[in-house]
Amino acid sequence: MQRTSELFDRAAQDDLLQIRNDLMTVYREFSASDRRLFPLRYARTVPRRPQPSRPRPANGRPATGQAPDRTAVPQVPVLLLPDGPGRASVLPYDVLRRSLAGRGLDVVMMEHRGVGLSRLDAAGRDLPLHAMSLREVIGDLLAVLDHARIEQAAVVGTGYGAYLAQVLAVLHPERVHSLVLDSPLTGAGDEVIAQQTLRGMYWDGTDISTATTARTLRRLAEEGAVDITRAGPVVLAVHEHGGPAAVRDLVDLLAVGRGSLTWTSVRQVLNQAWLQSTPYVVEHDLTARILHTELGRGHHADGGPLDALLLLGDQARAVPPFTREQLDLHALAPAITAPTLVITGSRDLVSPPRIARELTARIPGARLLEVPGAGHSILDTRSRILQVAARWSACGTAQHLPERAAELAALPASATDQALTRGLQIALAAERYSPWRLRLASARAERERVLRERAQADPRPHRGRRAAFDRADPV
Structure with a gap:
């Protein structure tokens, strides 16, 4: 059978x-x-x-x-x-x-x-x-x-x-x-331009819109809070789906001792995407010979700060090395x-x-x-x-x-990109508020809802808590 x-x-x-x-x-x-x-x-x-x-x-x-x-x-x-x-x-x-x-x-x-x-x-x-x-x-x-x-x-x-x-x-x-x-x-030289552009924005701070983020990221690297040699793919992914504002929010959270969950989650997803294949969707193993050996992708990975080519460079080791482009x-x-x-x-x-x-x-x-x-x-x-x-x-x-x-x-x-962007926003928002703050905000919202319902049920002006007690018990 x-x-x-x-x-x-x-x-x-x-x-x-x-x-x-x-x-x-x-x-x-x-x-x-x-x-x-x-x-x-x-x-x-x-x-x-x-x-x-x-x-x-x-x-x-x-x-x-x-x-x-x-x-x-x-x-x-x-x-x-x-x-x-x-x-x-x-x-x-x-x-x-x-x-x-x-x-x-x-x-x-x-x-x-x-x-x-x-x-x-x-x-x-x-x-x-x-x-x-x-x-x-x-x-x-x-x-x-x-x-x-x-x-x-x-x-x-x-x-x-x-x-x-x-x-x-x-x-x-x-x-x-x-x-x-x-x-x-x-x-093959395109990835050099991409590497320089990413580092210019988020490491060197040559772009005025991201200069503060780059300065904070350099400080975190000096303090050992971020492994800057492996941070490139994470920063790139957050930038692609959330823009400079999302990168700034994540770096600011790391600066106050939060954000590590989002950072680690993004890194794990990226690692799994390169190590695992999804049939009929993403399959790197056979085509890696074209991507790396013939096109030279990952050839310029250098292990420096914000090396966005890190994962490509790791994958390239599984196939014959790149020598030159055919065209x-x-x-x-x-x-x-x-x-x-x-x-x-x-x-x-x-x-x-x-x-x-x-x-x-x-x-x-x-x-x-x-x-x-x-x-x-x-x-x-x-x-x-x-x-x-x-x-x-x-x-x-x-x-x-x-x-x-x-x-x-x-x-x-596109719907998929909207979902990824929204997911990133939710992850950052969840880390921005600790569980204690989330419970406090929820309790505050519930109390305001109850007060609004009471106000709608009893439109008479209230003079505060003492007046409410007085009306409840005239004695």
Whole structure:
């Protein structure tokens, strides 16, 4: 008799998920030197209603003109590439793809090799590590476009996905109609800029808005209250989900002997996120070879104050060391001919705005959209903005979006990001008040409620406690 556990192994789960009618399969070779095949999956979500055809210019490029309204028709499908590679799974973005389809978009999203539904070979075993390379991933993207019979696509990439989008636009420009590069990764040197920016804000105090926080953090490090060499990932995470105000509140709590519970909790969550995988959501083990060996992520971890690359550096030790990048995207970016929109959040410390600005300057005709108050990955934290950008890009008019930056910034944050922000606020508030203060505040609120109810029941003016006793017992 078959054991129950065998019904829920990885291969069985893949088979169950394949029942979905939006998932497609194209068989790909492991690598150029290994001709064995594995099933590469991708999702395609089409508009609910057929869209009328729209004539295209003879040169295949959209004509510039008015920004699209609700009746505008997308000219091409959208190829959506999320951040990763360990998080490049299609399943967490089901709702997003349906939302884009509701806006009239034909959306294609590839399950990255080594992740989720594209993790196993034809025999149900994990893909071998030698199959993990950027060269093969670009081949996967082309294979998906071919299988879906898409000649050109509006390519929308976030982080690592933006890196793939740039490579695709450089090496295969005929397949790229337009580009949206969100919180872009442009090379191994990006993490140096991110490291410098974080330290400038919260260690050196070069930013006037965080100078006081940095001064307090330096004092805590001198007193031994904070292990500053391991504090970088915590400060970065709190900044991304709460901004400078949350970092200030946490540091101020540490300065008065509180806040350690929140600090430790954030650190433990970050450590677990890198050590543990969640199937079909986050899977670092196979893709680590691409992230660290080929892209050099974590290569610049130095163990100094606020080393935000600490966890990346620890993970990089499990794969062959980084030597050099296969492609110099800084040198190749001027060859990109597709209309390009670069998006960045003003408070992004993972891929700071400086990176996006410099990339915009390198790509001919590119436009920059900087979203005030947004952090890393507009796709994940400000999904509605990214959806608008994807539609405008597919309509050929994304170059007009920077003129609407204020309107876009007013759109609400994604539900997940709101939940993380709110959770951080609650944790800080709980530590701001000791249990004794919480009980006192609760008792005070209850007493005020009782007094209000009594006042509503007896509208006569009371002269205080003595008068109340006098009325209760005239003797």
